[in-house]
Amino acid sequence: MPSVKIFYAVKCNDNKTLLETLAILGVGFDCASKKEIRQVMSLGVSPSRIIYAHPCKSEHDLRYASKVSLTLMTFDSPEELLKVKKCYPEAELVLRIRCDALEATYKLGSKYGASTRDTKALLSMAKDLGLDVVGVSFHVGSGCQELEVYSRAIAKAKQVFNEAEDLGMRLTLLDLGGGFPGRISDGMEKFASVINSALDEYFPPQDHKDLKIIGEPGRYVSTSAFTLATSIRAKKTVVEDGQVVKMYYINDGVYCSFSAILAEGEIYSPVVLNNSTEEDTERSMIWGPSCCSLDVLKKTIRLPNLECSDWLYWPDMGAYTLSNVSPFNGFPHPVVHAMASPETWSRLQELSERDNKMGIHCNGGYLEKGMAQTD
Ligand SMILES: Cc1ncc(COP(=O)(O)O)c(C=O)c1O
Numbered sequence: 001m002p003s004v005k006i007f008y009a010v011k012c013n014d015n016k017t018l019l020e021t022l023a024i025l026g027v028g029f030d031c032a033s034k035k036e037i038r039q040v041m042s043l044g045v046s047p048s049r050i051i052y053a054h055p056c057k058s059e060h061d062l063r064y065a066s067k068v069s070l071t072l073m074t075f076d077s078p079e080e081l082l083k084v085k086k087c088y089p090e091a092e093l094v095l096r097i098r099c100d101a102l103e104a105t106y107k108l109g110s111k112y113g114a115s116t117r118d119t120k121a122l123l124s125m126a127k128d129l130g131l132d133v134v135g136v137s138f139h140v141g142s143g144c145q146e147l148e149v150y151s152r153a154i155a156k157a158k159q160v161f162n163e164a165e166d167l168g169m170r171l172t173l174l175d176l177g178g179g180f181p182g183r184i185s186d187g188m189e190k191f192a193s194v195i196n197s198a199l200d201e202y203f204p205p206q207d208h209k210d211l212k213i214i215g216e217p218g219r220y221v222s223t224s225a226f227t228l229a230t231s232i233r234a235k236k237t238v239v240e241d242g243q244v245v246k247m248y249y250i251n252d253g254v255y256c257s258f259s260a261i262l263a264e265g266e267i268y269s270p271v272v273l274n275n276s277t278e279e280d281t282e283r284s285m286i287w288g289p290s291c292c293s294l295d296v297l298k299k300t301i302r303l304p305n306l307e308c309s310d311w312l313y314w315p316d317m318g319a320y321t322l323s324n325v326s327p328f329n330g331f332p333h334p335v336v337h338a339m340a341s342p343e344t345w346s347r348l349q350e351l352s353e354r355d356n357k358m359g360i361h362c363n364g365g366y367l368e369k370g371m372a373q374t375d
Pocket of ligand 1: 009012030053054108139141142143177178179180216217218219220
């Protein structure tokens, strides 16, 4: 999607090495809280590369945005307009509209996004208040499984651009939100093809020369960049329904990297990392380390016989994993070890020095191969 600039959704994974890498690559950021804004700005990213993409902010956070001159932000209600008028009247506002995918893992429309019934009144109110509305955004739902929704959402956004024009306002920003797939095998190309066609149809470049188009992908950026390595802390054998079951307790669970299991079920699949040539598998269960019985990662899985301190690894663990860890039960959280090829690493260093940005800090520089062992 060559016309779309990425504003990475920090909530998805705020790992420092990831944010630094994106900052060096010139990516923009979607921040939804004061802490995220601080985190990104501490990397030397200017506020002009950030969108404050939260339609319902506190007055305190709005004043903070004003203090650091972060102007671009979303809204979806009259109440938010009044708050912006009071706390940050110079803000550049993006009207978030609702357009829900028929299928998405997390439907966001019931929480945020103005109905198209209300958009004209909101634009008119902003105008009366002397506020600057610069664009339209939407989020079709995280983990979107319906391609055509992007076309519907872009068409709705175009309607709002027209309504603004009728009111004598000129919008120049279209924000496609997130929802794009994370795993490489899910295929981003089909999403890109629907989006590019809809952009050509509703926002042809010749009629929208000064239009800036951005997206706020979270999963798309971080999912496949992270692999989680877990070790077996304890095991026991039980008999259930007359069948022998091996119970493995690993060092990560639903109160840490696997929290999505509570909402989405058993979405992750482990790979056994050992040198065993043993072909035989046994009925097994994988548990997280806590005392809670909800902390189960696989209720039934076939695994070879594993020993304590054997490793399982889990690919595609970069989205909504590290950012959801809780202190429950006191078990340690994963440590991130950065790995890059020497070519990638030196390219990033070059870019960082060229632009005089902060470098990438990660424990021990790059590790070309192998994994550090950590509990
Ligand atoms: C406003 C906003 N933008 C972007 C994202 C990132 O979405 P995704 O990870 O589905 O790309 C979210 C996720 O909830 C969001 O709320």
